[in-house]
Amino acid sequence: MSAKDYYEKDFYKELGVTKTASGDEIKKAYRKLARDLHPDKNPGNKQAEERFKAVSEAYDVLSDTEKRKEYDEARNLMASGAFRGFGGAGGGGPAGAGGFDMNDLFRNASQGGGMGAGAGGMGGLGDLFGGLFNRGGAGAPGGARMRPQKGADLETEVRIGFADSVNGVTVPLGITERSTCPTCHGIGAKPGTSPRECPVCHGTGLTTRNQGSFAFSEPCANCHGTGSIIDDPCPTCHGERTVLQTRRLTTRIPAGVSDGQRIKLAGKGEPGPGGGPNGDLYVVVHVTPDELFGRNGDNLTLTVPVTFPELALGTTLTVPTLSGSVSLRVPAGTSNGRKFRVKGAGVTRKGVTGDLIVSVDVAVPQKLSGAAKDALESFAQAQTADPREAITRALRSRDGAVTGNSS
Incomplete structure (x- = not known):
C-alpha cells in the first residue's frame, strides 16, 4: 500500500464512528463489528473475512493514542495540500530534477535538515510517516525495513456460571488469529522451492512514483512490498505466508468477576511485526444468572x-x-x-x-381450603387494631370538612 493510499483510507468510517469519537466509543464499535464479522461466525465468507481484516486494521490504529495522533496529522497535512508545489531551484520540477521527493522526507526529516527538529517539533515527521507506513528511519537498508511494533490486541468471550463467577474458575479459550504458515514457515513458496528477487524493485520492496512536483515512495506493486516473487505458491497459504489458526489456551477467571467485565491477559495477543512485543488478549466474561441469588x-x-x-x-x-x-x-x-x-x-x-x-x-395463597378461609375470617373479626389508622383518620377529617361546608 502506498503512502497516499494509506492516508486516504478512512479508518473512522470503517468503524462507523466520528473523528471526535472517544476511546470507549471506538472500542465499542470495534467489538460489535468484530463479533459480527469474526471468521468463526462466518466460515467460508471471504467478504466477511476481508471486512474483519479492515476493521481490525482500523482499530489497531485508532485504539492506540500515538498511532491515532500520527494518522490524524498525516491525513490533515496531506489533505491541506501542505506538500503541493514544493520544488527545488526549478520551483516545481519532478523529483530528481529540482523537485521534492517524499521519500527523502520519510527517511531524512529526523536528521535535522529542512523540516528538522528545529522547526517547531516537525522533526517527528520522519518517525511519524515511518510509523504509519511501516518504514524504517534513516539508514534503513533499502528503506524497506519494518521497525518493531506491538502486535494487535485480540478479544474473545467466555460464559461462566454464577457460582463460578463468585468463586473463580479456570476456563479453556480458543483464539482465531493469523499465524505463520506451518507448511512454508512464512516463506510463501511451496516446500523445496524458494522465492526469487523481484526484478522491479530489486529486492527492496519499494518503488518511487512521481506525481506532480513530488514523488511517493511506496511498496512495489509487482511483489506487493515483499521484495520477492513466488512462482510456486505454498499449497496451504497460497503465497500469503500466514493462515488463520485457532490457538488453544487456558486462563483463570478470578473470584468476584462481574457480568461484562473484561480481563486483560498481557502478551497473549498477536505477535508484533518486525520482532515487536505481542499484543494483549482481552477476555469478556458473561455470567449466567442464578435462579436464586x-x-x-x-x-x-x-x-x-x-x-x-x-x-x-x-x-x-x-x-x-x-x-x-x-x-x-x-x-x-x-x-x-x-x-x-x-x-x-x-x-x-x-x-x-x-x-x-x-x-x-x-406469599399470598391463590386458593384457600374451607378450614383456612374460616380461620382467616375468625382472625379478621378478632383483630381490633386498624392497620390503616392514619388513612382512616385523614378520611374522617375530610368528611367532616365537606359536611361543614354543606351546612
Missing part, C-alpha cells in the same frame, strides 16, 4: 417467601448460601420486605468479602 456489588441478594403467620408470630428460617446454608431468626411482628444481613456470605474480591442480604416476602 442476585448480586449487588460484593453482596449477594436472596428473596425468601414466608407466610403471614411466620411474620406475625416469628420463626426460624433455613436459607441457602453458595457454600451451604444458615439459620435465620425472624422475630415476631416482622414487616413484609424486611431485609436481614448474613455477614461474610457474599462475594470475596480483592481480599474483601461482602454479605448475603435476605429479604422476606409474604
